Structures are given as C-alpha cells and as structure tokens.
Amino acid sequence: MDPEPADGPLVILGAGYAGLTVASEVERRSPGSHRTVLVDRHPVHVLRTELYELGRLAAAPEAGEWAVPLARIFDRSSVELRQGSVEAIDLPGRTVRLDSGPVRFGALAVCLGNVAAYYGVPGAEEFAEQVYRLSRARRLAERLRAVAAGSAGLPGERRPRVVVVGGGSTGTEVAAEIASTDWERIVGGPVRPPDVFLLTGSLPFLAGLPARLVDHARAQLRRAGVTIVAGLNVSRLTPGQVHLEDGSVFACDVAVWCAGVEAPAVLRELPVQHGSGGRIAVGPTLEIPGHPGAFAVGDAAEFRDPASGVRAPATAQAAIAEARVAAENVIARRTGAPLRPFTYRERGILVALGRRRAAASFARVTVWGAPASLLKRAIEREYARSVARGEPSGLL
Numbered sequence: 001m002d003p004e005p006a007d008g009p010l011v012i013l014g015a016g017y018a019g020l021t022v023a024s025e026v027e028r029r030s031p032g033s034h035r036t037v038l039v040d041r042h043p044v045h046v047l048r049t050e051l052y053e054l055g056r057l058a059a060a061p062e063a064g065e066w067a068v069p070l071a072r073i074f075d076r077s078s079v080e081l082r083q084g085s086v087e088a089i090d091l092p093g094r095t096v097r098l099d100s101g102p103v104r105f106g107a108l109a110v111c112l113g114n115v116a117a118y119y120g121v122p123g124a125e126e127f128a129e130q131v132y133r134l135s136r137a138r139r140l141a142e143r144l145r146a147v148a149a150g151s152a153g154l155p156g157e158r159r160p161r162v163v164v165v166g167g168g169s170t171g172t173e174v175a176a177e178i179a180s181t182d183w184e185r186i187v188g189g190p191v192r193p194p195d196v197f198l199l200t201g202s203l204p205f206l207a208g209l210p211a212r213l214v215d216h217a218r219a220q221l222r223r224a225g226v227t228i229v230a231g232l233n234v235s236r237l238t239p240g241q242v243h244l245e246d247g248s249v250f251a252c253d254v255a256v257w258c259a260g261v262e263a264p265a266v267l268r269e270l271p272v273q274h275g276s277g278g279r280i281a282v283g284p285t286l287e288i289p290g291h292p293g294a295f296a297v298g299d300a301a302e303f304r305d306p307a308s309g310v311r312a313p314a315t316a317q318a319a320i321a322e323a324r325v326a327a328e329n330v331i332a333r334r335t336g337a338p339l340r341p342f343t344y345r346e347r348g349i350l351v352a353l354g355r356r357r358a359a360a361s362f363a364r365v366t367v368w369g370a371p372a373s374l375l376k377r378a379i380e381r382e383y384a385r386s387v388a389r390g391e392p393s394g395l396l
C-alpha cells in the first residue's frame with residue numbers, strides 16, 4: 001500500500017466527463033496543495049457523447065479522435081494518473097481496491113459512469129451491439145461496414161436490416177446515423193442501404209424532451225428512412241432476431257441495444273442508499289450520506305433537487321456541472337469552509353439526427369436541421385479542444 005499522510009490523497013475514480021472535471025477544477029482552485037490521484041481502467045479520456053458517429057468510426061476505425069490520452073491532458077499538472085480497474089470500495093475503511101492493489105484515500109470522488117442495462121431480457125447482452133463504450137461502438141461500426149459491404153450480393157431485392165432498441169436520445173442518434181450514413185463511400189463499392197427500425201418499447205419516443213423537438217426528430221427520422229415502432233417491449237433476442245412481447249419477431253442483420261443504463265456492479269454492491277439503476281443517491285452537496293469527504297458525481301450518482309424532487313439527467317452536461325461543485329466541496333472539506341449545495345440548470349438539449357442534421361432546444365427556442373448540427377459539432381469540438389488543453393470546459 002502507498003505510504004500516505006494521515007488524511008490521504010484525493011482519489012478520483014473514473015476519468016470521464018465528471019472525473020476529469022473534478023481533477024482539473026481541484027488543481028485549478030488549489031494548485032499543488034494536496035495529492036490528487038486519478039484512476040481509470042483506460043489511459044485515455046473517451047469522448048463518449050460522440051460515440052453515435054458510427055459512419056465516421058466505420059470510415060476510420062483506428063482514428064484516435066474519440067480518445068484523448070490522459071498523460072497529455074495532465075502533462076503540466078501535479079495530478080497523478082493510475083491505470084487500474086476498481087474492484088471494490090470500502091467507504092468506512094477509506095480504501096479502494098484496484099486490480100493492481102489497494103489505494104487509501106482522504107477524500108474520494110466516485111465518477112465511474114454507467115453501463116448498459118439489459119433488464120434481464122434474455123439474449124440482449126449476447127446478441128445485441130451497443131455504443132456505451134468506445135470498444136463496443138468500434139465493434140458495431142465494423143459490423144455495419146461488413147454488412148454494407150456484403151449487401152449488394154443479397155438475394156432478390158433484400159436489403160440489410162438494423163434494429164435499434166430504445167427510443168431515447170442514444171437510440172435516436174444511432175438509428176438516424178445508421179440510416180443516413182453514405183455506406184457506399186465508406187465501403188467503396190455498391191451498397192444496398194439498410195432498413196432501420198427503432199423500437200421504443202413501452203416508453204414514448206424521446207420521452208421527456210420538449211414536444212417541438214420530438215416532433216421534428218420524428219419527422220427527420222422518417223425522412224431518413226427510419227421506421228419507428230412504439231408501444232411494445234422487447235421480450236428476448238436470439239441470433240439475428242428481436243422478439244417483441246406480442247410474439248412478433250424482427251429478423252435483423254444487426255441489433256443495437258440502446259435501451260438504458262445502470263450503475264456499474266461495483267457501485268450497485270456498495271452498502272449506501274441507491275437511486276434508479278443502482279446509482280449512488282447523493283445529498284444536496286453531492287456527498288454520499290454518512291461518508292463525509294466522499295462524493296459521487298455524474299452518471300454514477302443520482303442527485304435529486306431537494307425542493308422540486310427533479311433528478312439531474314445522466315448527461316455529460318450534468319456530470320460537468322456536478323463535478324465543478326464537487327471539486328469546490330472537496331476543498332471546503334479540507335479547509336473547514338461550508339459545503340455548497342448543487343443546483344442543476346439545463347442549458348439546452350441537442351440530439352443528432354444523422355448526417356448534417358440535429359435538433360436543439362434552448363429555453364423556448366428550438367433549432368433544427370443543418371444549423372443545429374453545426375452547433376452540436378462546434379460544442380463537441382470546443383469540449384475536445386478544452387480537454388486537450390487540460391482545462392475541460394464548454395457547453396456540453
């Protein structure tokens with residue numbers, strides 16, 4: 001075990017949007033005053049909000065654009081990087097067990113994000129692809145490319161068929177992207193474009209988003225050739241088939257699971273209060289109740305506004321906003337200053353709808369088409385640039 005001062009370092013688990021922001025904000029606010037150790041199983045920060053870009057991933061599967069090396073981000077900072085997989089967290093014992101050994105902490109920020117939730121649907125994990133991780137998005141992009149390459153030889157008029165399960169933002173972005181990608185350009189030969197189906201299950205399409213944005217997204221998906229099937233949950237998956245609860249079956253070349261997320265197992269097992277999907281239920285200051293100095297931030301946490309009961313969404317935008325306050329509160333715990341309560345204010349919503357198309361909603365204004373797409377791209381690029389400078393920021 002590392003020799004540590006009595007109070008130990010700040011240990012940040014996860015170098016995603018939340019973890020990166022906590023690390024850089026603590027460094028910015030109190031440079032070099034305390035050890036900060038940033039742990040991730042990968043040596044890179046993944047630009048996860050861009051993993052719907054399956055066309056670009058298929059065109060350049062090895063391109064490094066979606067992953068920024070942590071060593072580059074923190075090359076001029078005193079943040080220590082530790083690569084390792086978190087296997088267990090002992091909050092009372094103030095120790096984290098990594099696959100490479102234990103680490104003691106004085107303060108902790110749990111920023112481990114989330115994983116695909118399969119809700120016990122048989123075959124979903126085995127037979128569906130997903131985009132929640134870079135390795136899986138790359139694998140899906142390669143499969144789509146292979147399916148497109150073989151499509152010209154399909155019998156009769158048959159086209160390849162892709163079924164996307166889940167009608168939230170991720171499923172919508174993925175379906176629109178697959179339907180509008182120029183597969184002929186990517187494959188470099190004749191291609192039959194895929195038929196794309198989006199199964200929303202029992203939830204409405206883009207549930208919870210503003211009505212004008214939803215209407216526009218539905219129309220845009222229709223134009224791109226996506227068929228939306230609403231109202232029926234998926235009951236199981238078998239190789240090449242998605243089964244619905246009414247007994248109907250969608251044969252497909254590729255199934256993509258975008259039906260939801262939950263906390264990673266290591267967090268679901270923690271003996272603390274949990275929110276939906278096993279997220280760690282945090283208090284008003286983002287601290288884990290009963291564990292002063294231990295915070296949970298981003299997709300791993302469930303923050304509910306104490307006054308309204310409204311839950312902060314599982315978005316990068318919320319993760320970054322929470323991380324800024326968590327960083328301030330980590331420092332406040334050290335100095336004895338009062339902790340600041342977190343309040344979440346949505347700055348806007350942007351949903352990509354295929355090539356050069358998106359829909360955006362800010363306050364009461366809805367923007368769509370090419371301008372919304374350009375805006376989304378500009379915001380993503382600005383975030384990537386700020387990360388490369390070691391100062392993650394932006395409107396995400």
Ligand SMILES: Cc1cc2nc3c(=O)[nH]c(=O)nc-3n(C[C@H](O)[C@H](O)[C@H](O)COP(=O)(O)OP(=O)(O)OC[C@H]3O[C@@H](n4cnc5c(N)ncnc54)[C@H](O)[C@@H]3O)c2cc1C
Nearest residue numbers: 014016017018041049085086112113298299314315316317
């Ligand atoms: C396709 C797609 C599009 C999206 N688009 C948007 C968007 O437009 N706008 C928006 O605001 N949000 C968007 N989101 C949501 C956004 O990506 C997440 O809300 C955001 O990534 C949350 O940040 P986080 O830091 O909590 O988790 P993450 O960014 O997922 O980071 C978690 C980190 O923890 C590490 N980790 C996990 N488990 C372990 C372990 N056991 N040991 C060690 N390390 C571990 C991971 O490697 C990762 O680096 C999108 C998500 C997807 C999948």
